[in-house]
Amino acid sequence: xxxxxxxxxxxAGINAAETLLAHGRQPILLDEGRQAGGQGYRKxxxxxxxxxxxxMGSEASKYQALHERFESLRGQIDYRPGTLVWGxxxxxxxxxxxxxATTLDYDALVIATGAMDRIAPMPGWTLPGVFGxxxxxxxxxxxxxxxxxxxxxxxxxxxxxxxxxxxxxxGAEVVVIADTxxxxxxxxxxxxxxxxxxxxxxxxxxxxxxxxxxxxVLHGVxxxxxxxxxxxxxxxxxxxxxxxxxFACDAVALGYGLKPETQLAELxxxxxxxxxxxxxxxxxxxADGRAGDGLYLAGDGMTIGGADAAExxxxxxxxxxLADLGIPSDAAAVAALRRRASRLRAFQRGxxxxxxxxxxxxxxxxxDVTLCRCEKVSLGEIRQAMAQELGPTEVNRxxxxxxxxxxxxxxxxxxxxxxxxxxxxxxxxxxxxxxxxMQAPIKPVALAAAKAGAS
Amino acid sequence: MTRLSADVAIIGGGLIGVWSAYFLxxxxxRVVLLEKDVVGAQSSGTNFGNLRLQGRxxxxxxxxxxxxxxxxxxxxxxxxxxxxxxxGHLYFASSEDEWRKVEAYAAVxxxxxxxxxxxxHVDLRRRYPWLSxxxxxATYSARDATANPRLVTPAVARAAKGLGVTIVETCxxxxxxxxxxxxxxxxxxxxxxDCGQVINCAGAWALAIAEQFSETAPLFPAGPPQFVTEPFxxxxxxxxxxxxxxxxxxxxxxxxxxxxxxxRTAADPVANRAPVPLAxxxxxxxxxxxxxxxxxxxxxxxxxxxxxxxxxxxxxVIGPSLTTPGLFHAFGFCGHGFQIGPGVGLCLSELIVDxxxxxxxxxxxxxxFTGAVEADEKFRREFDATPAAGNKP
Amino acid sequence: MADLAERDATRHRAQLxxxxxxxxxxxxxxxxxxxVAATEDDSVLATILTHGPRLRHLEFGGExxxxxxxxxxxxxxxxxxxxxxxxxxxxxxxxxxxxxxxLPPAFAAPGPFATP
Numbered sequence: 001x002x003x004x005x006x007x008x009x010x011x012a013g014i015n016a017a018e019t020l021l022a023h024g025r026q027p028i029l030l031d032e033g034r035q036a037g038g039q040g041y042r043k044x045x046x047x048x049x050x051x052x053x054x055x056m057g058s059e060a061s062k063y064q065a066l067h068e069r070f071e072s073l074r075g076q077i078d079y080r081p082g083t084l085v086w087g088x089x090x091x092x093x094x095x096x097x098x099x100x101a102t103t104l105d106y107d108a109l110v111i112a113t114g115a116m117d118r119i120a121p122m123p124g125w126t127l128p129g130v131f132g133x134x135x136x137x138x139x140x141x142x143x144x145x146x147x148x149x150x151x152x153x154x155x156x157x158x159x160x161x162x163x164x165x166x167x168x169x170x171g172a173e174v175v176v177i178a179d180t181x182x183x184x185x186x187x188x189x190x191x192x193x194x195x196x197x198x199x200x201x202x203x204x205x206x207x208x209x210x211x212x213x214x215x216x217v218l219h220g221v222x223x224x225x226x227x228x229x230x231x232x233x234x235x236x237x238x239x240x241x242x243x244x245x246x247f248a249c250d251a252v253a254l255g256y257g258l259k260p261e262t263q264l265a266e267l268x269x270x271x272x273x274x275x276x277x278x279x280x281x282x283x284x285x286x287a288d289g290r291a292g293d294g295l296y297l298a299g300d301g302m303t304i305g306g307a308d309a310a311e312x313x314x315x316x317x318x319x320x321x322l323a324d325l326g327i328p329s330d331a332a333a334v335a336a337l338r339r340r341a342s343r344l345r346a347f348q349r350g351x352x353x354x355x356x357x358x359x360x361x362x363x364x365x366x367x368d369v370t371l372c373r374c375e376k377v378s379l380g381e382i383r384q385a386m387a388q389e390l391g392p393t394e395v396n397r398x399x400x401x402x403x404x405x406x407x408x409x410x411x412x413x414x415x416x417x418x419x420x421x422x423x424x425x426x427x428x429x430x431x432x433x434x435x436x437x438m439q440a441p442i443k444p445v446a447l448a449a450a451k452a453g454a455s
Numbered sequence: 456m457t458r459l460s461a462d463v464a465i466i467g468g469g470l471i472g473v474w475s476a477y478f479l480x481x482x483x484x485r486v487v488l489l490e491k492d493v494v495g496a497q498s499s500g501t502n503f504g505n506l507r508l509q510g511r512x513x514x515x516x517x518x519x520x521x522x523x524x525x526x527x528x529x530x531x532x533x534x535x536x537x538x539x540x541x542x543g544h545l546y547f548a549s550s551e552d553e554w555r556k557v558e559a560y561a562a563v564x565x566x567x568x569x570x571x572x573x574x575x576h577v578d579l580r581r582r583y584p585w586l587s588x589x590x591x592x593a594t595y596s597a598r599d600a601t602a603n604p605r606l607v608t609p610a611v612a613r614a615a616k617g618l619g620v621t622i623v624e625t626c627x628x629x630x631x632x633x634x635x636x637x638x639x640x641x642x643x644x645x646x647x648x649d650c651g652q653v654i655n656c657a658g659a660w661a662l663a664i665a666e667q668f669s670e671t672a673p674l675f676p677a678g679p680p681q682f683v684t685e686p687f688x689x690x691x692x693x694x695x696x697x698x699x700x701x702x703x704x705x706x707x708x709x710x711x712x713x714x715x716x717x718x719r720t721a722a723d724p725v726a727n728r729a730p731v732p733l734a735x736x737x738x739x740x741x742x743x744x745x746x747x748x749x750x751x752x753x754x755x756x757x758x759x760x761x762x763x764x765x766x767x768x769x770x771x772v773i774g775p776s777l778t779t780p781g782l783f784h785a786f787g788f789c790g791h792g793f794q795i796g797p798g799v800g801l802c803l804s805e806l807i808v809d810x811x812x813x814x815x816x817x818x819x820x821x822x823x824f825t826g827a828v829e830a831d832e833k834f835r836r837e838f839d840a841t842p843a844a845g846n847k848p
Numbered sequence: 849m850a851d852l853a854e855r856d857a858t859r860h861r862a863q864l865x866x867x868x869x870x871x872x873x874x875x876x877x878x879x880x881x882x883x884v885a886a887t888e889d890d891s892v893l894a895t896i897l898t899h900g901p902r903l904r905h906l907e908f909g910g911e912x913x914x915x916x917x918x919x920x921x922x923x924x925x926x927x928x929x930x931x932x933x934x935x936x937x938x939x940x941x942x943x944x945x946x947x948x949x950x951l952p953p954a955f956a957a958p959g960p961f962a963t964p
Contacts, residue, residue: 033920033939045870045889046872046888046889047888047889049870050868117917126906126911126913127912128863128912128913128914129863129914131918132919135916135917135918138918139864139894142891143891144868145866145867145894145898146864146865147863147864149865172867230902231863231902251863261921373922409922412922413921444926446934
């Protein structure tokens with residue numbers, strides 16, 4: 001029997017598992033999380049008195065439905081929560097579970113590793129109290145905690161309004177929603193956004209609610225500094241009219257859209273290509289997620305599409321896998337899934353313009369800003385390394401000369417901004433700056449795990 | 456088409472190439488250095504960073520010691536210390552049999568004037584309480600050192616450039632001809648060079664050049680796998696090596712522990728890749744945890760390798776071509792080129808400018824491969840199985 | 849780094865604020881020797897940051913850190929236990945009796961890390 005492994009138990013992974021099961025295949029579902037749902041549809045940890053219906057708002061029914069579907073299938077598949085896949089060698093996955101390094105061979109692999117916040121650094125962003133925007137939501141959903149009492153939401157992302165709404169609903173003070181993309185650019189992206197008018201209206205409603213509650217909602221801002229002595233005390237920005245404005249706060253949620261977790265896709269052999277709209281390197285796959293021999297990609301880990309697209313693409317990847325195994329599936333259903341995924345991804349491309357990655361702002365950051373928070377490498381060190389004789393002109397070489405991207409996170413946080421700095425200093429296209437190459441382990445592995453795995 | 460004329464053309468921008476360029480320029484030579492990628496991209500930039508004097512091939516000590524003297528003044532020479540640190544080197548045995556071997560190595564080192572401390576089990580426990588109790592005894596050489604290989608080759612290249620060397624990166628030599636006591640080279644970037652002498656220090660890619668001149672060596676590519684942990688409080692001062700080769704490690708003052716271990720990995724010089732099999736990563740981690748139990752909770756965060764040329768007798772080719780006057784070879788450094796890099800560059804500059812060098816290089820002649828080659832004991836230890844000798848890049 | 853610990857100790861300001869309560873078994877553990885109460889299934893990160901302003905100090909220069917991504921990606925929330933274990937605070941639940949540290953264990957003291 002063909003062994004099918006799915007990595008990631010978010011909406012894409014769950015839909016892939018469900019589709020496979022419906023066709024008589026029992027996949028192994030590996031997930032680093034202790035509970036299924038991924039980041040967006042994350043379940044509260046046990047015992048938390050959190051009203052998820054209120055928190056999820058219009059998405060509550062989808063959230064509930066996904067978890068109900070998962071509960072009905074989890075007993076029929078080999079579900080292994082708390083399992084990190086830290087490397088791939090040929091058709092062998094290297095796992096870490098309960099502090100032990102083990103291996104698992106596969107014949108077919110569905111990678112649905114999801115996404116994380118894309119971060120642009122700014123002065124003061126390493127202060128305690130600055131967190132990723134998605135992280136601010138995770139703190140609430142997973143732990144029932146706010147990241148602070150008075151929170152500023154900064155960056156450029158539809159999640160700014162959503163997270164701010166969730167914080168306000170539960171009683172936190174939102175001091176500002178500050179978006180770096182100018183309003184006129186949002187208008188220009190309208191045609192693409194009409195691919196999903198319901199989502200568009202929902203986003204506008206969130207902003208409207210915030211404004212009615214007296215929360216400043218600003219567009220076209222320039223982040224100037226997060227200030228404080230050992231922790232966040234205020235956020236300083238320049239607004240679209242050029243005025244400096246300081247907001248007293250004790251936490252900042254920072255995010256510029258999402259960035260796919262592509263490490264495992266790369267190690268499994270997927271080709272990566274630079275995407276000009278997102279300014280990210282994305283693994284290449286056909287419309288159904290085929291990315292190599294026995295390799296299928298789905299969800300935000302392939303390209304940013306949101307939860308609905310993740311559900312569709314997870315099912316699509318499973319259908320592709322089944323078709324490659326010679327198992328016939330419902331052609332009409334597959335065609336409908338393709339249309340749905342394609343429409344939702346077009347919407348996300350629109351969003352990537354309406355909530356733009358702030359290339360010019362990143363390139364204009366002062367030298368003393370920390371770029372690599374793991375190794376504490378400043379922008380000035382990058383610029384200095386590149387300016388010297390025989391200086392590096394692509395990101396891996398910059399990493400070798402400066403340690404930027406060499407730390408525990410392996411460039412997950414600093415990578416996108418590093419690409420922009422390298423492209424900007426070198427006056428080259430984004431693609432020419434290259435991308436940080438991945439080699440396992442994709443996350444830290446303890447010596448003790450290697451020892452425990454051998455015994 | 457750009458035409459250059461030079462005294463010496465150097466093929467290969469690794470550590471050997473840039474130091475050769477540096478010393479030749481110091482002697483007033485006009486030098487062009489050609490590198491297919493960027494300087495120090497392969498094993499020169501990805502090695503462990505050991506400047507180890509203990510346990511070297513006996514015939515290499517004059518060269519090694521001369522080279523160490525250059526390392527010790529690297530900041531004066533090139534204006535950059537490249538994280539050079541006189542860390543010392545601990546060579547430990549885990550059994551009485553191994554200890555006899557370590558003491559034999561030490562006798563050779565001492566005969567060349569190196570000061571070696573002999574540490575029995577009690578000394579070891581007292582001096583290095585973090586080392587596993589299974590360590591039986593060790594020798595310690597204070598003059599052994601470490602440096603950061605990522606930084607060294609580019610820094611020497613910059614210094615050479617400052618002395619007038621022309622350094623051309625991302626440029627492959629496509630043609631190399633000789634006649635009338637001179638050479639002409641052409642590259643894939645449209646550059647042509649006329650010169651009097653050529654140094655072939657193209658690492659794992661050097662054999663193709665030697666064979667053009669009817670010389671050969673059983674060179675094959677491999678990668679030394681390297682691993683690094685998260686930063687930990689700094690407590691391991693010396694560079695440490697198990698004599699059985701299972702683990703070599705050092706901690707930098709930032710706190711990261713760098714480790715390496717045999718066997719080495721296969722490398723693909725065509726695709727320019729030397730991926731590290733994950734079983735090797737796990738094995739290296741187990742060996743480090745066994746050697747330093749206090750590191751068991753520490754995490755490995757990054758793994759890398761680079762491509763290097765190896766020879767079955769585990770010593771390099773260094774010296775003049777035996778068929779072609781004006782051509783010099785320096786390749787196949789078998790995992791220990793970092794320490795002797797500056798010395799090799801200095802010797803090559805002397806061979807070219809003075810016609811001779813005070814340092815004995817006879818053991819490293821390319822002529823030694825005319826008959827059958829015996830694999831060194833180190834060779835058997837450092838590789839999974841005998842790779843196809845002469846596996847051409 | 850000892851002076852940093854002192855400075856922080858005088859400032860018990862918590863970074864995280866509990867929005868909703870949790871039902872579950874009450875447990876106790878220590879943070880830098882100080883006994884604190886938690887509920888089973890609280891994360892190490894939430895427990896430390898609802899009791900203080902930071903999780904750890906950066907190895908390079910000692911600046912305080914409180915994690916960042918909160919989803920197991922940025923690796924900026926690894927903390928120590930008094931037994932020398934390493935825990936990724938955002939994805940590790942607390943256990944009764946845990947002895948969490950926001951500074952590395954005393955490496956200078958006699959023990960495995962001691963150097964002459």
